[in-house]
Amino acid sequence: xxxxxxxxxxxxxxxxxxxxxxxxxxxxxxxxxxxxxxxxxxxxxxxxxxxxxxxxxxxxxxxxxxxxxxxxxxxxxxxxxxxxxxxxxxxxxxxxxxxxxxxxxxxxxxxxxxxxxxxxxxxxxxxxxxxxxxxxxxxxxxxxxxxxxxxxxxxxxxxxxxxxxxxxxxxxxxxxxxxxxxxxxxxxxxxxxxxxxxxxxxxxxxxxxxxxxxxxxxxxxxxxxxxxxxxxxxxxxxxxxxxxxxxxxxxxxxxxxxxxxxxxxxxxxxxxxxxxxxxxxxxxxxxxxxxxxxxxxxxxxxxxxxxxxxxxxxxxxxxxxxxxxxxxxxxxxxxxxxxxxxxxxxx
Amino acid sequence: xxxxxxxxxxxxxxxxxxxxxxxxxxxxxxxxxxxxxxxxxxxxxxxxxxxxxxxxxxxxxxxxxxxxxxxxxxxxxxxxxxxxxxxxxxxxxxxxxxxxxxxxxxxxxxxxxxxxxxxxxxxxxxxxxxxxxxxxxxxxxxxxxxxxxxxxxxxxxxxxxxxxxxxxxxxxxxxxxxxxxxxxxxxxxxxxxxxxxxxxxxxxxxxxxxxxxxxxxxxxxxxxxxxxxxxxxxxxxxxxxxxxxxxxxxxxxxxxxxxxxxxxxxxxxxxxxxxxxxxxxxxxxxxxxxxxxxxxxxxxxxxxxxxxxxxxxxxxxxxxxxxxxxxxxxxxxxxxxxxxxxxxxxxxxxxxxxxxxxxxxxxxxxxxxxxxxxxxxxxxxxxxxxxxxxxxxxxxxxxxxxxxxxxxxxxxxxxxxxxxxxxxxxxxxxxxxxxxxxxxxxxxxxxxxxxxxxxxxxxxxxxxxxxxxxxxxxxxxx
Numbered sequence: 096x097x098x099x100x101x102x103x104x105x106x107x108x109x110x111x112x113x114x115x116x117x118x119x120x121x122x123x124x125x126x127x128x129x130x131x132x133x134x135x136x137x138x139x140x141x142x143x144x145x146x147x148x149x150x151x152x153x154x155x156x157x158x159x160x161x162x163x164x165x166x167x168x169x170x171x172x173x174x175x176x177x178x179x180x181x182x183x184x185x186x187x188x189x190x191x192x193x194x195x196x197x198x199x200x201x202x203x204x205x206x207x208x209x210x211x212x213x214x215x216x217x218x219x220x221x222x223x224x225x226x227x228x229x230x231x232x233x234x235x236x237x238x239x240x241x242x243x244x245x246x247x248x249x250x251x252x253x254x255x256x257x258x259x260x261x262x263x264x265x266x267x268x269x270x271x272x273x274x275x276x277x278x279x280x281x282x283x284x285x286x287x288x289x290x291x292x293x294x295x296x297x298x299x300x301x302x303x304x305x306x307x308x309x310x311x312x313x314x315x316x317x318x319x320x321x322x323x324x325x326x327x328x329x330x331x332x333x334x335x336x337x338x339x340x341x342x343x344x345x346x347x348x349x350x351x352x353x354x355x356x357x358x359x360x361x362x363x364x365x366x367x368x369x370x371x372x373x374x375x376x377x378x379x380x381x382x383x384x385x386x387x388x389x390x391x392x393x394x395x396x397x398x399x400x401x402x403x404x405x406x407x408x409x410x411x412x413x414x415x416x417x418x419x420x421x422x423x424x425x426x427x428x429x430x431x432x433x434x435x436x437x438x439x440x441x442x
Numbered sequence: 443x444x445x446x447x448x449x450x451x452x453x454x455x456x457x458x459x460x461x462x463x464x465x466x467x468x469x470x471x472x473x474x475x476x477x478x479x480x481x482x483x484x485x486x487x488x489x490x491x492x493x494x495x496x497x498x499x500x501x502x503x504x505x506x507x508x509x510x511x512x513x514x515x516x517x518x519x520x521x522x523x524x525x526x527x528x529x530x531x532x533x534x535x536x537x538x539x540x541x542x543x544x545x546x547x548x549x550x551x552x553x554x555x556x557x558x559x560x561x562x563x564x565x566x567x568x569x570x571x572x573x574x575x576x577x578x579x580x581x582x583x584x585x586x587x588x589x590x591x592x593x594x595x596x597x598x599x600x601x602x603x604x605x606x607x608x609x610x611x612x613x614x615x616x617x618x619x620x621x622x623x624x625x626x627x628x629x630x631x632x633x634x635x636x637x638x639x640x641x642x643x644x645x646x647x648x649x650x651x652x653x654x655x656x657x658x659x660x661x662x663x664x665x666x667x668x669x670x671x672x673x674x675x676x677x678x679x680x681x682x683x684x685x686x687x688x689x690x691x692x693x694x695x696x697x698x699x700x701x702x703x704x705x706x707x708x709x710x711x712x713x714x715x716x717x718x719x720x721x722x723x724x725x726x727x728x729x730x731x732x733x734x735x736x737x738x739x740x741x742x743x744x745x746x747x748x749x750x751x752x753x754x755x756x757x758x759x760x761x762x763x764x765x766x767x768x769x770x771x772x773x774x775x776x777x778x779x780x781x782x783x784x785x786x787x788x789x790x791x792x793x794x795x796x797x798x799x800x801x802x803x804x805x806x807x808x809x810x811x812x813x814x815x816x817x818x819x820x821x822x823x824x825x826x827x828x829x830x831x832x833x834x835x836x837x838x839x840x841x842x843x844x845x846x847x848x849x850x851x852x853x854x855x856x857x858x859x860x861x862x863x864x865x866x867x868x869x870x871x872x873x874x875x876x877x878x879x880x881x882x883x884x885x886x887x888x889x890x891x892x893x894x895x896x897x898x899x900x901x902x903x904x905x906x907x908x909x910x911x912x913x914x915x916x917x918x919x920x
Contacts, residue, residue, distance in 0.1 A: 097722040100763045100772070100894070109719050118534050140718045142708030144533045148526070149559035156523040156556070160530020163497075163517045168534070186520050270801050271759070271774040273766045279715045290515035290531075292538025294494040300459070300509055302500075302518040307461060355799030430804040 098273035103241040103263065104129035106274045107171070107197060110242035112137055114249040115280040116195070117166040118144040120157035122176060125209045126265040127199040130171040151176040155183030155196075162192040163301040165289025167249050171197035173265075174215050175206065177223070184258055185224030188318070189303030191288075193252030195245065196230070196260045199268040202426040210426020211265035213348060216403035219262050220376045227315055229322045231259045231329060232376040234347040238272035244374070246277070251329065253286065255321050262376060264399060266349035266428065322378075331374035332383055336362065340369030341392045342438060345384065345408055347373050349428065350397050357434035366442050368395075376404065381411035388415035395438055397429070398422045417441075452484030452493055453511050460510045469507060473673025475630050475663025476505055479572060482636075482643045483541065484512065490647060496539045497531055499524045503545035504578040522553025525560035528567045536704055539650055542569045547577045550586040550610050557616075561656050564621030566704075568650045569658040570643070571612060574665040575684060582668035586610040589683060594668070613660045613693040623655040623700050625693040629662035631680035635690070645697070654700040662688055722894070727769040728887040738829060739880035741795055743803040747788035747820055748812025748835075753869035756895070757810065758789040760873055763891035764883045765793035773801035786816050793882065806830060808880075810872055812855070814839045821845050833875055835868065851875055853915055859908065867901075867908035874912020885909075 101109070107130055111119075119134040131147065138145035144161070148154035154170045161168040172180060177198045187194055200215040202208040217223070220232050231251050233244040241263065248259040285291055290299045305311035335355055337343065342361075346354045351372040361368040371387070373380050387394070393416050396405040405420045412418050421437040423429045449455060457465045470476045487493050493514050500508035502521035509516035515538070519527045524542040532540045549557050549571050560567065576594055577583040583596040587609045591600040601609075613625045624646055628639040639661055646657035662684050664676035671679060710718065732740075744761065748754040755776055762774040770793045777788040790803035809826050811817035811834040820826060821843050828847045837856035853875050859868040877883045892905055 097724045098766060099722050100759070100766055100774070109721070112715070112719060118530070120530065137719060141710055141715060146529070146533060148529075149555055152523070153526040153529075153556055153559065156520065156526035157530035157533070159519065159523075160517070160527035160532075161534035162530075163527070164531050164534040164538070166534040168530070182520060183523070190518070266775070266801070269776055271762065272801075273772060276716075276719075276721050279712050281712060290497055290517055292495045292497055292515055292535050297494055297513065297515055300516045300518070302509065302516075304506065304518060349801075352798075353800045353802070357799075359799065428802065430802070431800050432804060 098275050100271055101238055101274050102129060102269060102271050103235070103238040104199065104268040105133045106238045106241040107245045107261065108133035108137055109276055110245035111169055111195065111249070112141055112143070113276060113279045114246040115167050115283045116143070116169050116249060118161040118168040119170070120146050120148050120154040120161070120168070121170045122148050122151045122154050122172065124173045124176045126201055126268055127171050127173040127176070127197065129268070130197060130199070151179035152183065155180040155187070158194045159183060159187055159190070159192055162187065162194045163290050165285035165291055167283070169195040169197065171199070173199045173201045174203050174212070177215060177218065181218070181224035184230070185226050185228060186303055187258045188224075188228035188230070189226060190301050191256040192258070192301065193256050194258050195248045195252055196258055197245075198260060198262050200262065200264055208426050209265070211349065211399055211428060212424060212426055213264055213350070213399040214403065214424065215262060216376065216398070216400065219260050228318060229325075229377055231255065231257060231325055231378070232262050233259065234262050234374060234376050235267055236348055236351045236372065237267070238270060238274045241267065242274050242276060255325065256288070257321060262348070264348045326378040329375055330378045330380050330383070332380040333372040333374060335370040335372070337369030337371060337387070340367050342366070342368040342395055342442060343384070343387045343391045344368055344370045344395045344397070344438065345373070346370070346397045347376060347404065350399060353429060353431055353434055354397060356431040357438060360431065360435045361438055364439070366439060368438055373404075379407050379411070381407070384408060384411040385413065385415070388412055391416060393417040393419060393441055395419045395421070395441060397434060397437070399428065400424050450481060450484035450488045452487030452513060454513045457510045460507070468511060470504065471667045473664055473666035473676055474504070475574060475661070475665070476572065478630050478636060479570065479639070479661055479663060480508070480511055482640050483570065485640070486644045486647050487512075487514065489644070490651060492539050492647075492651065495537065496541060499528055499540065499542045501542070501544045501548045503548050505543055505545060505572065506579065508543050522548050522551070523556055524548065525553065525556040525565070525567070525569065529560055529563070529565050532565060532567050536566070539647065540567045541647070542567060544569060544571055545578065546571070546573045546575065546585040546587040550612055558619070561616045561622050561658065562619045564623070564655040566650055566653055566655055568646045570646075571658055571660045572663045573612070573660050573688065574663040575609070576665050576668045578665050578668055587688070589687060609687060611688065613658065616658060617694040621656060622658070622694055623696050624649045624657040626695075627660040627662065627688060627690045627693060629680050629685060629690050630664065631662065631677045631685070638690070649697055653702040653704040654697050655703070660688075662690065728767045728884065728890065730768045730884055730887070734881045736880070739831070739882055742793055742807045742880070742882065743805070744791040744793070744808040744810070745788060745803050745806035745820055745825070746791065746810040746812070747786050747816035750787040752787070752812045753866060754787045754812060755789050757869040757873060758791040759895050760888065760891045761876070761883060762791050762793065763895050764887035767887040767890045768883070770794060771796065771798050773798050775801045786813070786819070788816070808876070809833070810876070811835065811839065812868070812872070814841065817841070817843060831879065833872055835872070851879060851916060851919070853912070855912070858911055858915070862904065862908060862911065864904060867904055870905045870908035871912035871915070874909035875916045877909070878913040878916035
């Protein structure tokens with residue numbers, strides 16, 4: 096298919112529909128509202144379900160319901176809305192319900208602002224809701240990836256029976272780029288654990304209660320087994336000019352784009368910098384990051400926050416090499432020159 | 443062997459999911475109303491022959507283990523959220539019969555908004571609301587339905603209307619919503635009442651089977667353990683106290699008036715899906731003669747700024763789409779963040795032979811200024827490269843650019859647009875000027891951009907005329 100020039104937020108909706116998403120439940124919030132707008136337009140046209148819920152809390156519970164019924168289902172919001180959904184996300188994880196949750200993150204805490212921030216890393220990657228669960232987290236950096244990773248998210252959610260989150264920032268959501276859409280998925284069958292309202296699935300139960308501590312421990316161990324498997328099988332990342340790099344830059348989402356341009360500037364000035372961009376934030380590409388410790392002089396992490404992912408980088412590097420950090424926050428996006436200057440400082 | 447007494451087929455024969463050693467009885471306390479209410483539902487499920495279709499929702503509260511007992515599909519949910527989950531289940535699968543079973547804390551307190559909104563949407567679900575005026579599972583705390591003066595663990599001196607307000611009347615509240623179809627309050631205080639409750643349960647489920655919309659039965663029930671009464675005293679207390687405030691009655695019955703409504707699912711094939719999604723057809727790239735593009739006009743980082751309403755965003759959009767049609771990498775970023783303040787709309791466009799890193803343009807190679815504040819701000823050295831191309835709208839900018847180290851096109855775009863009869867095409871005139879000057883975007887590519895990016899097709903001819911006017915203006919400068 097030919098390329099279409101499209102906003103990242105819109106690419107998510109088209110990707111979801113091509114991946115066979117049958118239901119969308121959401122609540123409007125800036126800067127994620129385009130997703131609801133596009134979903135409201137296209138889901139009914141394709142005979143799928145779109146419903147604006149009364150709240151973020153209700154929308155994630157509607158997701159819980161539709162996922163229980165074996166349907167591919169999604170919701171989308173932005174940071175404060177995600178805080179409200181956390182209870183339901185924990186239930187989805189506990190009941191092993193696959194679903195796709197989009198977070199177009201914005202400035203916080205509290206009402207904050209609507210400008211792009213990456214301060215949701217902790218609440219998305221480290222849990223956020225109660226209990227020991229993990230989301231598989233994908234961080235797109237282009238409109239094409241908004242489509243591709245959303246489609247992948249549905250597959251991974253089903254593969255692991257676990258919620259998958261697309262964590263993007265306002266820039267990636269608002270930016271327009273050419274996207275090549277793949278063919279629609281056809282012939283999907285409902286999973287055998289679903290409660291479909293028929294004889295074959297009458298014995299199925301969707302549940303997260305395990306009264307007996309031993310049973311709950313076993314359940315948690317089972318969940319943990321899935322997370323361990325994700326760590327083995329699902330780590331995704333991109334490398335850019337890392338072959339001879341002395342400074343390994345690490346950033347996700349729009350920051351990775353800015354870092355690429357900053358690295359180009361470094362290279363023009365003879366500074367050997369390269370980029371490792373985590374595409375999965377959980378599982379985190381810790382081995383790949385650590386491996387550079389043998390060849391690089393130092394690491395440089397940049398985020399649209401005062402430092403959240405940098406903690407995972409430091410854990411991965413484990414003191415083998417210095418890890419430098421530069422972040423802007425409150426919705427301020429650093430310029431390429433600013434990042435270049437920071438990298439130059441540590442060379 | 444003749445069996446005279448057996449469980450309704452809506453129940454499992456043996457409650458294998460229960461961890462208790464006794465797998466034939468429920469976990470409820472002696473004299474608890476849940477057992478009776480469960481049985482009325484299980485009987486209806488058997489009589490209507492719907493157990494394969496039925497999905498029972500287990501709430502949080504004493505009835506959290508509804509799924510131990512009902513031989514149906516089962517989904518256990520978070521506290522208060524059953525109506526939202528039921529909505530998801532039913533919308534996803536309109537053929538299923540979805541029954542939400544909820545207590546007073548679950549439905550009327552923490553889930554108050556969820557039940558109201560599901561009722562107000564007229565969700566085609568059935569809710570059984572067990573009102574026993576107290577929180578059971580957590581150990582006898584006050585419920586929204588706790589009676590005035592009733593002592594609980596959290597109202598040890600009795601419910602005080604000045605502190606906790608009055609008991610919440612759920613069916614009366616939901617009756618005010620236009621979309622609700624069938625609402626009734628019943629009790630289990632004696633055999634006659636249980637008979638009425640049986641009929642209400644059946645009517646509510648039938649309402650859903652017939653796709654008539656939202657039905658809810660509130661059932662006044664007993665909690666001897668937390669009321670600190672014997673089972674007999676408990677039933678008596680419903681009669682002497684509860685029904686004086688919570689009157690049993692058919693609160694609303696619109697079943698005969700409602701039309702049966704069910705959303706029929708459409709299934710589309712791949713081609714139909716793509717067409718509904720407005721996905722583009724495969725097409726060849728527009729050929730462009732790069733030898734006619736001067737080095738300084740290649741791979742531009744463009745900033746376009748003006749007032750809101752001047753078509754600034756569309757201008758950028760057209761250039762980017764045309765660039766894409768010629769096979770370049772392109773990005774378009776609207777003003778976002780602090781820069782958008784101050785009354786200017788702006789966007790950043792990059793058109794590049796190589797993959798694009800930063801989509802934002804801090805220092806531009808091309809500045810298109812549609813109004814005075816935009817020129818004043820963005821012609822500054824920090825925003826505009828030396829040797830850049832500056833196109834500005836002289837109709838609205840009565841000053842000369844201060845920069846002398848850039849190429850300048852001064853074009854009265856707004857006046858030219860006005861002469862053509864529509865101020866809105868000033869942006870197209872600018873596009874024409876940019877095309878003629880740089881040769882980076884050709885007419886074929888721009889026409890494709892107009893086809894896909896401009897909604898008002900009736901303006902196509904005028905837009906093309908405006909672009910030509912912009913090109914001619916630059917040609918005549920030479």
